[in-house]
Amino acid sequence: MAADSETLDTVQALTQSGYKWGFETTIEMDLAPKGLNEDIIRLISERKEEPAWMLEWRLKAYAAWLTMEEPDWARVEHPRIDYQDLHYYAAPKKKAGPRSLDEVDPELLLMYEKLGIPLKERAILAGVEPDPDERPQIAVDAVFDSVSVATTFRETLKKAGVIFCPISEAVRDYPDLVRQYLGTVVPIADNFFSALNSAVFTDGSFVYIPPGVRCPMELSTYFRINARNTGQFERTLIIADAGSHVSYLEGCTAPQRDENQLHAAVVELVAHDDARIKYSTVQNWYPGDANGRGGIYNFVTKRGACRGARSKISWTQVETGSAITWKYPSCVLIGEDSVGEFYSVAVTNNHQQADTGTKMIHIGKGTTSTIVSKGISAGHSNNTYRGLVRIAPSATGARNHTQCDSLLIGDQSGAHTVPYIESRNPTAKVEHEATTSKIAEDQLFYCRQRGLSEEDAVNLIVNGFCKDVLKELPMEFAVEAQKLLAVSLEGSVG
Amino acid sequence: MLEIKDLRASIGEKPILKGIDLTVPSGEVHAIMGPNGSGKSTLGYVLSGREDYTVTAGTVTFNGADVLAMTPEARAAAGVFLAFQAPVELPGVNNANFLRTALNAIRRAHGESELDAIQFLKLARAETKRLSMPDDMLKRNVNVGFSGGEKKRNEVLQMAILRPKLAILDETDSGLDIDALRIVADGVNALRGPDFSALVITHHQRLLDHLVPNRVHVLAGGRIIRSGGPELALELERRGYTDIMAEAA
Numbered sequence: 001m002a003a004d005s006e007t008l009d010t011v012q013a014l015t016q017s018g019y020k021w022g023f024e025t026t027i028e029m030d031l032a033p034k035g036l037n038e039d040i041i042r043l044i045s046e047r048k049e050e051p052a053w054m055l056e057w058r059l060k061a062y063a064a065w066l067t068m069e070e071p072d073w074a075r076v077e078h079p080r081i082d083y084q085d086l087h088y089y090a091a092p093k094k095k096a097g098p099r100s101l102d103e104v105d106p107e108l109l110l111m112y113e114k115l116g117i118p119l120k121e122r123a124i125l126a127g128v129e130p131d132p133d134e135r136p137q138i139a140v141d142a143v144f145d146s147v148s149v150a151t152t153f154r155e156t157l158k159k160a161g162v163i164f165c166p167i168s169e170a171v172r173d174y175p176d177l178v179r180q181y182l183g184t185v186v187p188i189a190d191n192f193f194s195a196l197n198s199a200v201f202t203d204g205s206f207v208y209i210p211p212g213v214r215c216p217m218e219l220s221t222y223f224r225i226n227a228r229n230t231g232q233f234e235r236t237l238i239i240a241d242a243g244s245h246v247s248y249l250e251g252c253t254a255p256q257r258d259e260n261q262l263h264a265a266v267v268e269l270v271a272h273d274d275a276r277i278k279y280s281t282v283q284n285w286y287p288g289d290a291n292g293r294g295g296i297y298n299f300v301t302k303r304g305a306c307r308g309a310r311s312k313i314s315w316t317q318v319e320t321g322s323a324i325t326w327k328y329p330s331c332v333l334i335g336e337d338s339v340g341e342f343y344s345v346a347v348t349n350n351h352q353q354a355d356t357g358t359k360m361i362h363i364g365k366g367t368t369s370t371i372v373s374k375g376i377s378a379g380h381s382n383n384t385y386r387g388l389v390r391i392a393p394s395a396t397g398a399r400n401h402t403q404c405d406s407l408l409i410g411d412q413s414g415a416h417t418v419p420y421i422e423s424r425n426p427t428a429k430v431e432h433e434a435t436t437s438k439i440a441e442d443q444l445f446y447c448r449q450r451g452l453s454e455e456d457a458v459n460l461i462v463n464g465f466c467k468d469v470l471k472e473l474p475m476e477f478a479v480e481a482q483k484l485l486a487v488s489l490e491g492s493v494g
Numbered sequence: 495m496l497e498i499k500d501l502r503a504s505i506g507e508k509p510i511l512k513g514i515d516l517t518v519p520s521g522e523v524h525a526i527m528g529p530n531g532s533g534k535s536t537l538g539y540v541l542s543g544r545e546d547y548t549v550t551a552g553t554v555t556f557n558g559a560d561v562l563a564m565t566p567e568a569r570a571a572a573g574v575f576l577a578f579q580a581p582v583e584l585p586g587v588n589n590a591n592f593l594r595t596a597l598n599a600i601r602r603a604h605g606e607s608e609l610d611a612i613q614f615l616k617l618a619r620a621e622t623k624r625l626s627m628p629d630d631m632l633k634r635n636v637n638v639g640f641s642g643g644e645k646k647r648n649e650v651l652q653m654a655i656l657r658p659k660l661a662i663l664d665e666t667d668s669g670l671d672i673d674a675l676r677i678v679a680d681g682v683n684a685l686r687g688p689d690f691s692a693l694v695i696t697h698h699q700r701l702l703d704h705l706v707p708n709r710v711h712v713l714a715g716g717r718i719i720r721s722g723g724p725e726l727a728l729e730l731e732r733r734g735y736t737d738i739m740a741e742a743a
Contacts, residue, residue: 441546446582449542450596450652451570451603460595464586464635 031230032089038062041199044089048168048202051175057183061198064189071192074355075384075416076324078260078297086262087230088200091144138249139164141205141221143234148203153217160216162246163208167235170206177208181239185268185305185332193264193299193326197233201266204234209244209275218474220249223265225285225296231262238268240275242308247278249477252285252321260288260323264299273308273335278316280473281329282481285321287488292351292380295323302329303359306338306367314341315358316472318481320488323352328386330359333367333395340369343469345481347462347488348381348413357387357418362395362428371402374466377413378489384416391428398425404434407465409458409489459486495520496660496691501552503540510536512716514552518660518709523682523692525702525727528713529735534695535579537713538664541693542576543569556660570596571603573659577649577666584636589648590618592636593655600656621654624684625677642669650681657685661692667701679704699731714739 032043041062045055070081139153141164148166157164163174170178188198205221225232240246252263263285269277279302288295298321304313315329331340342358360369369389377383389400406415417434439461447457463470463482470478501514510533518524526534540547541554543566554561559572584592598608609617618632627647637645646666653661666678682692682705694707702710702724710726711718714735719742720726730738 440582442582443584445544445566446578446584447592447596448566449570449576449578450592450656451567451599452596453567453599456595456599460587460592461584464584467586 030089030091031087034087035084036062036086036088036200040088044200044202047089047091048171050168050171053175053179054171057188058199061188061195062200065192065195065199068189068192068195074326074386075382075418076326076353076355078324078353081260081262081297083196088233089202090230091202138218138220141166141219143203143205143221143223143232148205151205156216157219161210161213162215163206164219165206167204167206167237168202170237174206174208177239178206178237181237181268181270182235183268185270185303186266186301191301194266194301197235197264197266197301200231201233201235204236204265205238206236207238207246207248209240209246211241211272212243213241214244215246218247218249220251223250223252223263225252225261225263231264233263234265236265236267238277238279239270240272240277240311242273242275244272245276247474248280249474250279250281250283252283260295260297261286262297262299263322265301267300267302267329269304269313271304271306271308271311271313271335271338274310275308276312276314277304278314279304279329280477281315281317281319282473282477282484283317283319283321283325284484286323287321287352288323288350290350290379292323295352296321297324298322298327299324300327302327303332304330304340305332306335306340306364308338309335309364310337310339311335312339312341314339314343314472316341316343316469317345317356318466318469318473318477318484319344319346319354319356320484322354325352325354325356327356328358330361331369332361332363333369333398334363335367336364337366337368338364339367341472342369342371342373342387343472344373345376345466345469345485346374346383346385347376347485348378348383349488350379350381352379352381354382355384355386357385359388359390360400362389362391362398362400364395366397367395368399369401371400371404372468373402373404374469375404375406375415375417376409376462376465376485376489377406377415378409380412382414382416384418386418386420388420389422389430389432390420391423391425391430393424395425396427398428400428400430402430402432402434403468404432405465406434406436407462408436408438455486455490458489462489495557496693497553497555498541499553501537501540501554502550503536503547504550505536505547509550510547510716511540514713514716514718516711516718518691518693520557520691521686521688522708523686523694523705524709524711525707526693526695526711526713527697527727527730529739532714533716534713535664538576538579538662538693538695541569541660541662542566542574567599568603570656571600575653575656575658575661577646577653577661577663579664579666579668581637581640581645581649583638583640585638587636588632589634589636590615590632593618593632593652596652597656618655621651625651625654625681627651627677643671643674646670647674647677650678654681654684659689659691661685661690663692663694663696665695665697667696667698675701676704699727702727712738712742714742 041058141151186194271277285296313331340360346354346356348354373385375383391398444457496518498516503511594614712720
């Protein structure tokens with residue numbers, strides 16, 4: 001046996017110690033009975049103390065969902081999902097929405113500490129000189145199963161006029177804003193999963209940045225699925241009013257379980273004139289074990305609307321987790337000269353499947369979009385880039401550049417690129433470049449000859465391959481993402 | 495000390511090295527010369543552990559350790575360095591980051607503390623300066639967009655920073671102008687000392703003007719057919735390989 005495949009075998013046997021976020025938190029839960037029907041939806045709405053319009057909206061979505069079929073065009077395979085075998089509401093037993101951190105279950109605080117999520121606001125108020133080496137401050141909304149358990153720095157943000165709160169609270173406290181925007185970017189019946197989400201969404205974050213305000217700190221939401229047989233359906237709505245700027249980060253993990261769990265989120269972004277939204281994701285749901293058992297099904301609809309002139313929405317994602325990823329963060333470029341960007345690294349290992357990409361819909365004059373997608377496939381995994389660039393007849397002078405690169409590790413993995421380009425305006429300029437490469441034997445040998453282990457060599461080469469995307473992430477996230485790439489590819493050398 | 499005994503190696507079914515015997519005592523620099531296809535590069539690859547080659551017989555020890563039993567990275571940690579004839583490009587990987595990762599891997603293997611970015615840059619800048627290379631060499635991606643000469647110089651820079659105990663230079667002088675040639679020679683000469691040995695694979699006597707070897711070996715058909723002092727290189731330059739191979743046959 002060649003030393004090479006021997007290494008592969010040994011290393012593969014050692015894998016799967018990899019997912020260090022796989023622990024479970026024991027906490028008393030308020031769990032809705034399994035299954036989905038109008039009563040469950042009423043129960044969710046009641047638990048959230050929602051106004052009547054919200055319940056009507058949910059029921060309308062449910063009715064639409066009943067008429068829809070699960071999409072089957074993605075290059076992913078999984079056993080039929082039994083939507084009646086899931087819990088649609090799970091919350092730590094305690095009255096919803098604690099007002100301060102002191103009210104949060106210490107068991108939960110401990111869990112977030114273990115995950116490295118700062119839920120304690122730093123003692124900056126006490127007049128202590130900030131330590132220059134200290135991590136920059138980030139406001140966090142922590143969503144645990146179906147509810148938001150804590151949102152930090154709300155007072156600081158409020159002073160700047162920024163609203164950052166769980167969406168369940170926004171429905172009650174800012175109903176006009178929510179009604180004005182909810183479902184306007186991703187309509188209820190946009191697709192099967194968005195309809196499901198609209199019917200049963202439980203929590204998520206709501207952000208409103210008033211005109212001309214630059215959000216004073218990074219905002220972030222941290223999603224954790226903990227309960228067994230529970231779907232997580234979060235809903236995020238971010239509105240950047242004219243001339244405002246905001247950078248938002250999203251992270252997620254789940255315990256290691258043998259069965260699959262469903263995560264079907266909807267994210268809507270709205271950018272008005274000259275507004276900028278930067279949305280970064282480090283997706284690290286449990287990917288399943290080396291044999292493809294367990295893991296999260298991540299069926300997510302993310303879309304941003306650049307409604308104002310010169311507005312800009314930028315999606316950056318590092319996707320390393322989930323058994324199946326079905327996700328296409330998109331931009332609808334309506335405002336003149338508005339800009340859409342999509343930077344993505346998607347890593348699949350073992351038996352993971354990812355079908356991910358973006359849609360750039362050019363409607364306004366002079367709109368531009370950039371797509372940089374880096375797919376890395378190892379093990380027996382399949383990684384598909386699926387992207388649509390559509391230029392409407394009205395989009396005079398629109399431009400798009402797409403760079404789509406795939407890297408294969410080993411000889412059992414697959415990389416697929418499915419670009420759709422529809423241009424209905426003769427002045428538009430659309431460019432698409434794609435490459436597929438393997439980590440070459442001579443690159444590995446070169447690194448090892450210099451003293452790097454095989455794993456370190458793969459990490460170095462992969463990080464180099466992803467550099468164009470990683471540099472788009474906020475500094476702190478970039479470091480985390482690099483470490484995550486290393487863990488995800490552990491044992492993938494072949 | 496490097497001791498090679500009856501080393502035989504093949505690629506696929508094809509034997510390339512057919513019984514090499516060679517001893518390089520510590521502190522010495524030996525030149526390997528020979529016609530194209532004689533197995534010179536293969537010798538370099540086999541000594542550094544490239545997996546495309548199968549060693550069918552023989553032993554290699556370096557300072558008493560069984561080299562053939564070691565992984566490529568373990569050999570690197572033991573001080574073996576190969577300057578590649580065709581250095582490999584690593585897109586997106588910054589040269590400084592690459593070298594620091596390599597140096598720290600070797601330092602770790604020796605139980606030494608790792609260098610942080612600032613300590614490393616200080617060391618690396620000193621070496622680039624000493625070798626009269628521009629600082630931006632460290633900032634660029636490993637060998638990407640480098641000219642042939644720059645790639646070779648980058649190999650010398652890596653050698654200077656990693657400070658190997660056994661350097662194997664595979665035609666590092668090929669395609670270099672006189673100034674660059676001097677950089678290669680200076681790079682090796684700076685490392686010369688009682689704990690350093692080198693195998694310098696070259697086609698050209700002119701490198702050996704700057705880098706006077708203790709011994710010169712002629713490799714042909716997978717065997718060393720003649721060994722001698724520095725004067726052997728001059729004789730080869732004058733007479734060509736054909737005569738010498740005919741004599742040895």
